[in-house]
Amino acid sequence: MKFLAVDDSSTMRKIVSLALKGAGHEVTEAEHGKDALAKLEGTSFDCIVLDINMPEMNGLEFLTARKFKPAVAKIPVIVLTTQDETSMRDQAMELGANAFLGKPFQKEDLLASVKKLLGV
């Protein structure tokens, strides 16, 4: 499966990549929402792992922008954030996120979400 890991922290992107690559997936990295939208143009992904606090375009803005792009809107999104309060979870889910995980996350939880969403 092809994943897009969106996070302004390169360390966090690498950690997400390691967790997903360890399970046999392919991972492309993006630094923020705008970068992610650019990378989604012309390339198909099976799932997006999205941070919330990012410069340029944050995770919530990305989720909003995603709604207007039919090809991107159907790609499942797993939100991965340090802001794991209920209000943020509700907000992200309302904007179309499919799963919500707090940081620091456990690899098993991420892979369980992937399995639930993609069946792999």
Add this chain to the structure above:
Amino acid sequence: MRLFRFLAFGAAIFAIAAMVTTLLGWSLPAMVAMGAACVSALSAGIGSTLARTPHPEEAPVVALPLAALPLAAAESPLPALEEPRSGEPLRVELPGLSDARLRIRFARAIAAGVPTMTEEAAFALIERFENMRGNTSKAAKSARDFKAALSEGQGAGHAPVAVQAERTRGVIKSQRESIAIMTDHNRKGAKDLRTMGNELESGMDLLKGIEEITERSRLIAFNMAVEAARIGEKGRGFRVIVGELRRLNDQTVDFSHKVSELLVRFRDYNDSVVARLAEETERVAKDVQGGMKAAEEAVESLIAASGTADHFARDVSALVEIIDKDLDGVLESLQFQDITRQMIEGALKTLDEAGLDVENSLSTLGLVDSGAADLARRERIRKVLLDRSRTKGEKAAIMEVKS
């Protein structure tokens, strides 16, 4: 006049405190306490007082002894200040705030390296993590392959090592039995041959009896010849018979000797065959038994090694699993590290804002000192900070701070 000057100092301090507390949304009493605490905190490390000796060319300076300032200033009487000499302008200084301004710069310089170092450390750790994960994956695969080779055999048509060893053990056992049977047969054969040798000996004894008979027959023939000679012409026919009898005796003796020689040769040959058979059988049996024992030991070792190898493969798999779990723990720790890095970056921003606030406050009060006094103050603080710094990186950061 004295009271007026003191109030001016008080106003300056509490203006700064007000700014901070307003930003934080605190109440008035808290503001008062904060004013004292803020100045006290910012002036930490520079001594119990902010008083300093004025330069001769400078106007007299009234220094506020902050240490004497109570935390809850509103509840205590303000300390009395000395009256300046008449006619001289009053110059107010807040060296504590000036120090704080510089200290914030130093603090920022020291803390600024932390996110970079943290990120570098995280990347180095991730690189090692990737190497370790690669190695553990290889080890896990090797252990799996090894275990498969032990339990399933290598490729189609190959039985597992343990099964092959068990089969070999069975074959050796069966061969050992076959060798024992063969040895037994040989021993029996040798025994039969020895019996035959004994029979030959008996035959040779019989031949001796024939020889005795022949000797006696020869003696009778001689006597008959003597009698035939005595009766003269009448005994001539009888002499012919005696001659034939002698010839028969000679032939019998000759035949008996030949048979005896044949039997001796046959007996000797039989004896040598028996001896060789017994010797060879023993030797071959001994060799084969020795070989069997070695093969059996080898098979037993192989079976034991197969068991050990199976345990080893299982241990390696378990170890790889533990390492992988530990590595997952490292990934989690790295996330904490990254979150800490982001928090420090946030703290640095706040520190920048605090520095700017102090800078602006001093500027508003007209107390920005950028001349030789500021330089001296900075170097004094640098020295203090260098003396108590504990790492090379901290020292380097302190040294890098300029105006």
